Amino acid sequence: MTSTHQVLHGIGVSAGTASGPVAVVHPAPGVDADEPATTDAVAAGERVRAAMAAVSDSLTTKAATAAETAKPILEATAQLARDRGLAKAIDKLLGKGVGITRAVADAVADYAEMLKALGGYMAERATDLYDVRDRLICELRGVSAPGIPDLSTPTIIVARDLAPAETATLDPDLVIGILTAAGGPTSHTAILAAQLGIPAVVQVPGIDTLTDGEIVAFDGGVGEVILAPTQADVDLLAERSRRRSAALAGSSGEGATRDGHRVALLANIGTADDAAKAATFDLEGSGLFRTEFLFLDRDSAPTLEEQTATYTSVFESFGKRRVVVRTLDAGADKPLSFADLGAEENPALGVRGLRLSQAREDLLDTQLQALAAAYRATGADVRVMAPMVATVDEAEWFAAKVRGVGLPSVGIMIEIPAAALRSEHLLSVVDFASIGTNDLSQYTMAADRMQGGLASLLSPWQPALLQMVKAACEGGRATGKKIGVCGEAGGDALLALVLTGLGVSSLSMAPSKVNVVRAALRLHDLATCQQMAAYAVDARTAKDARAAVTAIVHPTLLDLL
């Protein structure tokens, strides 16, 4: 099928533009549906071992000539491919008469399930194990290995998803772009593509139905993909990319407005792995470390030792840079099996966040002890804040606990209108506050975040939300305490200017957004940001607010949006 001219949108994960023919990476062949049952398990076991050795050797050979970043991934995959436990598990199935490729697939599936159940780093190894399975089955079926075909001309690689081992072996001279239908902005594929300097877009709907040789043009910065592009499309993309690179050039170092007003640029993270990745970006630390991942999907609370090890690893990743830790934010819609307080009519208004910590003080105490131990072990710039705080009593209760274990800095999240309106009183008992714009929007507009149909009420440009932020910042000014933003609004280049104008002193976002936000701040002075803030708060509607700000923005910024 040859595509007609069409524009698709995905998530740009590696900036730059490319246009040219595509090569589609076909999915692995999978289990042979026609294969006979195994009758000679010993002979079949020997075939499997020979295939494992062949796959492992070919990966080791690739590793020898691969780039430094790719080497460890390939070596680890090679080690998995000759694993004794895997060979024995396959033997067991062959002994029961299971067909040879089915035995490989089932044995891998069992281990992959166990790894996924362990979560975190272990769950990611499951991807590598699936890659081993696909290579083994190809070897056994005598078909060429799945993955990137051998290329002779500059080509855009198109796939459903790419295994890390595949991405790692790409030749940047021949692979001029990567487009995938699946994958996420923090997948190995996205990170390796950026390291290799290959423009890439992930989550492009239906892109894997293209056929070899079709022409595509795309922009890896904004995620726009054009099928059957005209010459004008190609020229436009190249021109836009050139302008964006010029605007982003020199976007490095600390965040500040044109006249030097400092705004710290930080990363939102959820796991120790996120921390390690985020720390490689040019940013000033983490403004939101969500700790829920340690607690969700398990039967018992994580131990003091387990938590200490994880927090220590996160703090070490950031070195001297700040890490703002949010204590457990669970309950109701994110239930914990070991702290079930029963069903609620209105979970978003129920026992969640700090309220759960008050109901289950033991969970918070262990978490704070672990944070204190990790702080003592690393001497890091650790700041701890509570989710879902509404009253001064709650803030005082939390602050006493945090200070009681010897942690140096305590704050609160401002997500409830009550906290925004009374921020001066709340801030008088803590050291800082961070505004969670997503929840603050939900509670200000009485609109459920989970209801897609209410999206327009939940726009971060709603003047009522911005007025809440303004009220919170006034409390910050009155007490001399710092207020940050760690919701999605902080990663939007236009809103970042408005928030700065309102008095916010740090913005925490997905690490990939930091460059654009930094460039946006550098183009404007504080007075202009304050003007934008005044216009946005005074606007009648969300649409008017955005239009009023866009009207006075530096023209170069429009190339970055």
Added chain:
Amino acid sequence: MPIRTVAVASSVGLHARPAALLAAAVNDSGLDVTVALPGGDPVDAGSILEVMTLGAEHGDTVTLSAEGEGADAVLDSLVELLSRDLDKE
């Protein structure tokens, strides 16, 4: 059969990298070595998948056992390996 017990020093437990190093060391020794959690079934310490899915955490005491020529020396070297924080190296 020679046996040793050792507390896992690696801060992340016997996860990816520590498991890979242990399995590689066992394979290099040429001996059959098993590793077990207290009260658990022993698994093949030469298999990175078996070691990872054992799920041994930092501080867990694991039991290593081996059979054959030089088993004592091999076990001593493995104990030394697990006593280091392999994730830091």
